[in-house]
Amino acid sequence: MSWCDDFRHIIRPDVPLAPLTWYRLGGAARWLCEPRTPAEAVALLAAIRAAGAPWRVLGRGANVLVADRGFDGAVIRLVGPEFERVTFDGPCVSAAAGADLSALIRDCIERGLVGLEALAGVPATVGGAVRMNAGGRHGEVSAFVTRVHVLNERGERETRSVEQAGFGYRRSRLEGCVVLAADLRLAEGNREEARRRHSAIWKEKAAAQPPLSVRSAGCVFKNPPGQRAGKLLDEAGVKGLRVGGAQVSERHANFIVVHEGARAQDVLDLAEMARQRVLMHAGVELELELDVWN
Numbered sequence: 001m002s003w004c005d006d007f008r009h010i011i012r013p014d015v016p017l018a019p020l021t022w023y024r025l026g027g028a029a030r031w032l033c034e035p036r037t038p039a040e041a042v043a044l045l046a047a048i049r050a051a052g053a054p055w056r057v058l059g060r061g062a063n064v065l066v067a068d069r070g071f072d073g074a075v076i077r078l079v080g081p082e083f084e085r086v087t088f089d090g091p092c093v094s095a096a097a098g099a100d101l102s103a104l105i106r107d108c109i110e111r112g113l114v115g116l117e118a119l120a121g122v123p124a125t126v127g128g129a130v131r132m133n134a135g136g137r138h139g140e141v142s143a144f145v146t147r148v149h150v151l152n153e154r155g156e157r158e159t160r161s162v163e164q165a166g167f168g169y170r171r172s173r174l175e176g177c178v179v180l181a182a183d184l185r186l187a188e189g190n191r192e193e194a195r196r197r198h199s200a201i202w203k204e205k206a207a208a209q210p211p212l213s214v215r216s217a218g219c220v221f222k223n224p225p226g227q228r229a230g231k232l233l234d235e236a237g238v239k240g241l242r243v244g245g246a247q248v249s250e251r252h253a254n255f256i257v258v259h260e261g262a263r264a265q266d267v268l269d270l271a272e273m274a275r276q277r278v279l280m281h282a283g284v285e286l287e288l289e290l291d292v293w294n
Contacts, residue, residue, distance in 0.1 A: 102120075
């Protein structure tokens with residue numbers, strides 16, 4: 001009997017992952033697992049771990065590149081009302097991992113809770129945003145997090161403080177965990193000012209980045225300390241470079257866009273070409289921000 005026999009109602013085998021990512025590239029997952037409650041997630045993860053199967057958690061897939069051969073393991077997506085629930089208590093917000101970050105930001109603004117609009121234009125679920133400490137030049141999600149509720153490395157439910165979560169630039173110490181929910185604390189402020197700031201950040205990004213209609217996955221590389229990856233790439237002359245169906249955006253050098261017929265390997269080869277050019281030009285070794293699933 002297979003480990004997944006007890007979870008047939010929430011598991012599908014050999015599911016293409018491309019439609020679940022922004023790049024719309026890559027192969028299938030051996031199993032796509034969609035627990036609907038924390039209790040199901042606990043039982044599922046225990047079974048996966050007991051079987052020794054590799055696993056990953058997929059949110060909105062905005063910064064994920066799945067290899068052309070797919071992922072030979074279990075992909076967990078937290079779906080359903082229990083994983084989308086958001087509750088408010090004054091300036092305190094509790095958001096389940098599957099809640100949409102953009103929708104949460106708008107809801108907070110309408111309630112006069114300000115600060116989170118700094119993350120305008122960041123496409124993510126709350127869980128994904130917290131795990132990677134998503135953000136940009138205007139701020140990071142960790143500035144608002146007070147506690148994170150997870151399934152830890154042993155598959156046990158646990159609540160971690162901000163200090164225990166270990167947030168840093170585009171990272172946390174939540175690797176190996178499944179984020180179930182996060183508690184945030186915002187400030188009570190001026191709704192109209194928050195709306196204006198939200199709109200301004202959106203417009204700033206729209207002017208500098210490829211349009212949402214173009215297939216990309218956000219920034220490919222992290223910013224090195226004290227420098228900006230986009231500037232380094234631009235100065236290295238990578239804009240417009242192309243490998244197969246993948247091309248460095250003419251608008252922003254830290255974005256790789258894909259065209260019809262592209263493969264995931266095209267993106268990886270182009271990213272390595274761009275990285276080598278920056279290394280030769282500036283002596284800086286860039287680190288991928290893109291989450292590659294091999």
